[in-house]
Amino acid sequence: MVIKEVAELWKADKKQYVKESTYSAYCLLVANHIIPYFGGKEEFIEDDVQQFVLDSLNNGLSEKTTKDIVVVVKMIQKFGVKKNLMNLNPIDIIYPMTSIKKELEVMSKDNQKKLLNYLNDNFTFKNLGITICLCTGLRIGELCALRWSDFDLDQKVLKIRHSLQRIYIIDGEEKYTKIKVDKPKTKESNRDIPLTNGLYAIIKPLLKVVKLTNYVLSNDESPIEPRTYRNYYKKILKKLEIPYLKFHGLRHSFATRCIESKNSVKTVSVILGHANITTTLNLYVHPNNDEKKRCIEKMLKDIL
Numbered sequence: 001m002v003i004k005e006v007a008e009l010w011k012a013d014k015k016q017y018v019k020e021s022t023y024s025a026y027c028l029l030v031a032n033h034i035i036p037y038f039g040g041k042e043e044f045i046e047d048d049v050q051q052f053v054l055d056s057l058n059n060g061l062s063e064k065t066t067k068d069i070v071v072v073v074k075m076i077q078k079f080g081v082k083k084n085l086m087n088l089n090p091i092d093i094i095y096p097m098t099s100i101k102k103e104l105e106v107m108s109k110d111n112q113k114k115l116l117n118y119l120n121d122n123f124t125f126k127n128l129g130i131t132i133c134l135c136t137g138l139r140i141g142e143l144c145a146l147r148w149s150d151f152d153l154d155q156k157v158l159k160i161r162h163s164l165q166r167i168y169i170i171d172g173e174e175k176y177t178k179i180k181v182d183k184p185k186t187k188e189s190n191r192d193i194p195l196t197n198g199l200y201a202i203i204k205p206l207l208k209v210v211k212l213t214n215y216v217l218s219n220d221e222s223p224i225e226p227r228t229y230r231n232y233y234k235k236i237l238k239k240l241e242i243p244y245l246k247f248h249g250l251r252h253s254f255a256t257r258c259i260e261s262k263n264s265v266k267t268v269s270v271i272l273g274h275a276n277i278t279t280t281l282n283l284y285v286h287p288n289n290d291e292k293k294r295c296i297e298k299m300l301k302d303i304l
Helices: 003-014 020-038 046-058 063-082 109-121 125-136 140-144 197-206 226-240 248-260 265-272 277-284 289-303
Strands: 157-160 163-171 174-182 191-194
Touching: 003 020, 003 063, 020 046, 020 063, 020 163, 020 174, 046 063, 109 125, 109 226, 109 248, 125 140, 125 197, 125 226, 125 248, 140 163, 140 226, 163 226, 191 265, 248 265, 248 277, 265 277
Parallel strands: none
Antiparallel strands: 157 191, 163 174
């Protein structure tokens, strides 16, 4: 049996255990990368996989996507070995050293204030969504999935229980996309985020007049999908002459401001819905030179 055939069996088995969006992502990686490169081979050889990684990176594929593909390669191999369809070969991949780690893109405090002032002075449901992100650090999929019923005014919290995305479906020869509302990214992403006083004051009167089952961004029974909303957000920045920042940068900005305010990293991690505090530490906690100097001075003082 060649890898293409084993991969099809693996997909059929995996479909039983993962979310539809996850399964869709696996299918894309298999169809676009694994089958074209390995499909006719009978097993995965480390040298072949290593060469695939180097070729992919040299052709502009991101390191994250390349690593995701290698993870799927290993899952297919594990499945094949379990079913006695292929041999177990070690696959230990070496990734080229990246030159400089990219800094997170964060909106400046002045631009953040400028944006918030504009949103407050020009209310629309779409504008409210940007305000919500700046006050909660939501992912765009979580924002697009929000319904008015997710606001709990008694507890003064926003309940995050769903995420929305457009997924690519490969069903035999048929290929199409569809909107999917599903559970959030991880179990930690199911969370309650306290409403700020300002956000509470905006939401409270709205809940008296809106239909609770409507989506927040559209105030309609049909949602606005992430791509459409990103384009709207981009137009707002252009209108205000604020340098372009990816929508996910609003989440980074929220987290960065929380850390700058000397809040507990654990608390920030829970609000963001990170799977573990290490993610928060690696992304947002970076001591500046003054803090480093104080650390060294304190150490020397204790010794001397």
